[in-house]
Amino acid sequence: MSDPKRELDEVRAKLAELLQDQELRRLTRGTQEQGRRIATIPRPYGDEEVRIILQNFKGNPVTQIGLWRTDEAGRSWIKKDRQYWIRRSELIPVIEGLMEVLQILRDGWESEVKPDEIADEPW
Numbered sequence: 872m873s874d875p876k877r878e879l880d881e882v883r884a885k886l887a888e889l890l891q892d893q894e895l896r897r898l899t900r901g902t903q904e905q906g907r908r909i910a911t912i913p914r915p916y917g918d919e920e921v922r923i924i925l926q927n928f929k930g931n932p933v934t935q936i937g938l939w940r941t942d943e944a945g946r947s948w949i950k951k952d953r954q955y956w957i958r959r960s961e962l963i964p965v966i967e968g969l970m971e972v973l974q975i976l977r978d979g980w981e982s983e984v985k986p987d988e989i990a991d992e993p994w
Contacts, residue, residue: 904922904924904947905924905926906924906925906926906927906935907924907925907926908922908923908924909923909924909925909934910922910923911923914938918940918941918942919938919939919940919941919950920938920939920941921936921937921938921939922935922936922937922939922949923935923936924937926956928956931958931959932959933956933957933958933959934956934957934962935954935955935956935957936954936955936956936957937949937950937953937954937955938950938953938954
């Protein structure tokens with residue numbers, strides 16, 4: 872006689888395995904990097920890096936800045952919701968803003984940012 876609880880546990884285990892495989896396939900299909908990589912900035916957590924990539928979007932140049940992860944097998948994918956595209960028209964103001972941030976950091980940023988303006992998390 873079959874044990875319904877055991878059968879249900881087996882079905883759940885198989886479903887979990889299938890879902891894990893499906894998620895792994897989704898993640899490790901690897902996101903195909905498109906465009907010309909301009910810079911790779913490793914993060915302190917060995918398997919992550921920020922990539923700056925010049926891409927073509929509908930005939931227009933865009934710069935993608937995104938957080939990528941690489942697994943032990945060397946497959947890379949961009950982390951969901953961890954990317955940003957900058958249009959050509961936005962590039963100079965973004966660079967100017969980043970240069971201002973750099974200057975503030977060099978001058979001692981603590982005096983520029985009030986404690987209540989400091990983010991709890993960097994994301």
